[in-house]
Amino acid sequence: MVSRIIPVVLFLHDNTQSDPVVKANNNPIVVFWFRRDLRLEDNKGLYQALKSGRKVLPLFIFDESVIDPLPGNDHRVSFIYQSLASMDESLQNNGGGLLIKRGKPLEVIRELLSDYPVEAVYCNMDHEPYGRKRDYEVAGLLNDHGIRFHTFWDHLLLHPEKVLKQDGTPYQVFTPYSNRWKQILQSGDLEYHASEKLLKHIMPEQSMPGPEQSSLFPDLTELGFTWSSLKTPSPKIDKDLIRAYDRLRDFPAAEGTSKLGVHLRFGTLGIRNLAKIAAELNEVFLGELIWREFYAMILWYYPAVVDQAFKPAYDRIEWRNNEKEFLAWKEGNTGYPMVDAGMRQLNQTGYMHNRLRMVTASFLTKHLLIDWRWGEAYFAEKLFDYELSSNNGGWQWCAGSGCDAAPYFRIFNPYSQQKKFDPQDEFVKKWVPEADSEDYVREIVAHKKARERCLQVYKRALEATSNKNGQ
């Protein structure tokens, strides 16, 4: 396996007392750019900005290239908007406010530089390819203006470059990664950054230029969106749930999972505090947080996994990709109660229980032989807590194509899964009430036949590859 390592550009400066290029008749300010860290508490980059000795202009940009393709009532946009509004309220109480813009980040920031005497821009780093490219370009722009760009590692606990094998290369197997990760974590990194205590350094709202004050914070409709009707899971950390996580997490009817993914994804909950609690209360729960870091690390070092199998051999699988069957899967009409229950939960709530994510993903890739990329894209569209690295890692794990993936002959039996993890049919009945009746749709494929077909197709693809490589 050839490592496809892309160059890393870091701007980790602690020295904020540099010589700024500022406009003559104005006091220089610094900008804090919120992205996926939508909270005022324990926000590392914000903390550093507030400690810079300058007034801080808090900024959020609705990135057109991200939100334009989304449907008008996208629940994630509503969630972001709501989170911004809540931060804005707190900032108002401190005499400031949040500046909201819609556009292309590079252009918005270029414009900002002409409106404000910006001395430096602060933000927390992004681990995804798009965000890294965006920040690289912004860094270039700021550099051209002699403006410093201070970025901090906040979204994840450990930077991918901190958890490496002894030979300096990244891990590809979870368990040793996890062991090393825990080892390193013990030596710190959970420090609290009390950004919320420093809000007096926020720029007073009256000194923000603009035609009208109200234009600083536009309505959701002005941004081209309407409110989503879906419910937002609470960001509250439920300690009892975390204590019981290893016992209850596999039973979807038990609601034994935290549903905090969405808050980690948008940063409405800080990872440091959660990891601290997890480390104290439940090893298995902590393990899930480490999986999140593991897949982020994989995406960091192997960005090609976004559209390629981590194990190239798996890109030779002859997917059937039947559109009708894909539609039946999406709508939760496969005739397999466990699969349909999961898909309907996703469609109706924007969430799917982890156990069901595996069952439905295994069914799509192995029973229906539909390309994992199709399923991944559908989850990306629907999941409230969608995060590229975790979603991609999970799908490639299920399809067998990922690093440290499930062996391809491990094909979930939807009925065994139901019997084991929903023994009273509680979850299934909730989402597929007609499952027992004659109205229920017939099985789209017979399990045994589909299983054998999958084993054949996978085997053929993998043999073909090893032959081609001359063994």
Add this chain to the structure above:
DNA sequence: TTTTGAGTTGTTCGA
């Protein structure tokens, strides 16, 4: 350098 043990979440078959 070589060796060795191990690797998220499962299923099926036959004794």
Add this chain to the structure above:
DNA sequence: GTCGAACAACTCAAA
């Protein structure tokens, strides 16, 4: 009903 082995072979990680 229960239990262990087979399923496939490979690559990783560390000693």
